[in-house]
Amino acid sequence: MKERAASAVVFNIATKKFLVVKRADTKDEHPGQWEFPGGYVEENEEPxxxxxxxxxxETGIVSEPIRTGEKGVYEKLEVNPFLFAVDNEEVELSREHTEFKWIEKKDLEKLDTVIGVEQEMEALDIQ
Structure with missing residues (x-):
């Protein structure tokens, strides 16, 4: 059985930008790469x-998802993407990440991201 994960694609309604977070250099997998907040789905938990x-x-943001995307499989990990909307840029990072940025979708290609970031946006029908 594949491990299941969930990602939170956060869209700021006011600025029309998306939140990305940079993985800490101490992480075993993909240190220093950019991603959307997210993580493993725990036992008895829905994605x-x-x-x-x-x-x-990971960010201190409390929100409910407004859209669900088709799951994708990346490096033996099943990722379930969800779109969240916020109206401010307040972020309180956990130790898992060292930086955050609010970016436009076109700026994603300029960042060193984990595998699947673009596919997650496509799955959520973000143009």
Whole structure:
């Protein structure tokens, strides 16, 4: 069975930008790469619950998803993407990440991202 994860693609309604976070250099996998907040789905937890939990743990943002995307499989990990909307840029990073940025979708290609970031946006029908 594949490990399941959930990602939280956060869209700022006011600025029309997306939140990306940079993985700490101490991480075993993909240190220093940019990603959307997210993490593993725990036992007896639905992916949508995991996305909201991870979003709060990693950024301090409390929100409910407004859209669900088709899951994708990257490096033996099943990722379930969810779109969250916020109206401010307040972020309180956990130790898992060292930086955050609010970017336009076109800026993603300029960043060193983990595998699947662009596909997650496509799965959420973000043009």
């Amino acid at each position: 949508i619950e995991a996305a909201a939990r991870e979003l709060k743990e």
